[in-house]
Every structure is written in structure tokens, then in C-alpha cells.
Amino acid sequence: MSAEELEARSKGRTKKEESYQKKRAQNDQAYFVFMFSRLEGRIKTGSDALIDEQYARPLKGAQKRVWDILYKRKNENPDSIKFMDRAGLLTPMSGGDFALVKAYYKERNSIAHGGSFTITISMPTAISNLKHLYSAVRH
């Protein structure tokens, strides 16, 4: 597609050039959403496992009640635990990894709702970051 875009540019076919440029951006978006979905799955699975594990622990008092509530919500209505809260169970909410998940989640949501990236994404950087996060949020 790059060669076609270059050819359109060399011939001054602006609309065609823009059309190829748009297709390149759409490819980036599709690939990004695919990559993010892997992280999303990892966070859902990891947070579910953590909740199960904590629920089974012999905790007492308020600590037990927190995990009892999360366990109930996880089993009765999993979507009631927001994605970023799930991420917060696996990585400190004040840390850089959490901020990175949040930033990419915002982009994922923008695309999922029919928009495009709200900021520029460098796919090599995004892939490297998402791979790092995939390991970092391990339960």
C-alpha cells in the first residue's frame, strides 16, 4: 500500500494518496485493537484468578468482605467490575504500568466506538509496550 501511496503522490493524485493514507491508519487501528485484546484477556483472566484466590484465603473482617463482594460480582455479573479496576487489582494504580494501560485503553475505546486514535500511536512502541504490560500484569 505504501508503494501505491507513493505513486499517487508522485502523480499528484491527492485524493488517492489520502485514501491510501487512511487505509494505512485503519490497518494500524485494526492491529492495535487485536494486540490490545490480548492484554484485555490477560487482565480479565488474571483479575478473576486473583479474586478466586483471595476469596479462598482465610481472611477476616473488612479484608474478607472486600473479596467476598468482588467474588460475588465476578460470578454474577462480571462486567460490573470495570476493566481499569481489574487492571488496578494486578498493578499499582499509582504506577507507570497502570497509566500506560489507561492510555491505551482510551485509544482502544475510541476505535471501538467508531472513532480513531485520539493521539498518535507508533505501532512499534505500542507493540513493545503492550508486550511489556502483558508480562507485567501477570497474576
Place this chain on the structure above:
Amino acid sequence: MELEAQMPINKVHVSKRVKDWKLRVTKLYKEIGSWVSDKPEYKMSLGGSIRMYEELMAKYGLPPEKVQTADLYKGDKLIASFKPVGLWVIGANGRIDMLTTSGSYTIVDNADQFQAPKWHMYSPSDHRKGKPFSKHELLAIV
């Protein structure tokens, strides 16, 4: 990761970053021009401008800007085109796409903001291993 969180973000700051971005882009074009200056068959020329209006510019009420593109010719043939994609990039300080007949290369500035640029290039076939963007790398492609 960009250091935006460590610096006060306001209209002046965002405006400075936009100016810095435009300057870094034009400096890179000049540098590329110097890389091929000893090869008479190559010619680097400025192309049209593209619109820049990023989220933070809108948020702080800055007007859209224009950023220059550039083209590299070998003889009469356009062999590479440089298109700035954006300044605010997660994990980098700006991205330029280099279109060639062999694919679209991503060039990102890995330096912190307001620092001397560290341009890295990623090939379309390998998004994992970037290389410093240099005369040697460019000429190996074109």
C-alpha cells in the same frame, strides 16, 4: 513514556512543543538532504504541508498548524516520502512515516521532550527492532 505528567501542561507549554516539533521535523529533512548531498542523482525537496491539530492543541485552544512533508527523488523518480504523523505519541516524542516502494517505515524520536532528537527507524517487516535512523540505514533502503 512521555514526561508530560512531570511538567505543567498549559497553553504556553503545548505551543512550545508544537514549535519544537516543527523545528525538529525541518532539521531532520535538512539532515537527510545533507546525507545525499554528495550523490547528485538524489534530490531532497520539501513537499506540501499537512494539517496538525492534536488533542492537546484543541484542549488548550491552539489553532491548527501546518507541518511540512518532504520527498526524496532519485533522478526523476520519487523514492521516499516523509510524512509527519504526530507529536504526542505514547512512548515517543513524535512520529514521521517514511513511505518507500518497499513499505512504510516508522521513524520516531525517542528523546525526551526539548532534548536533541534520537530518531529511530522501524521497518515494515520488523516492528520489534528499531535502528537509529542514519545515512547508512536510509541509503540501504533507497
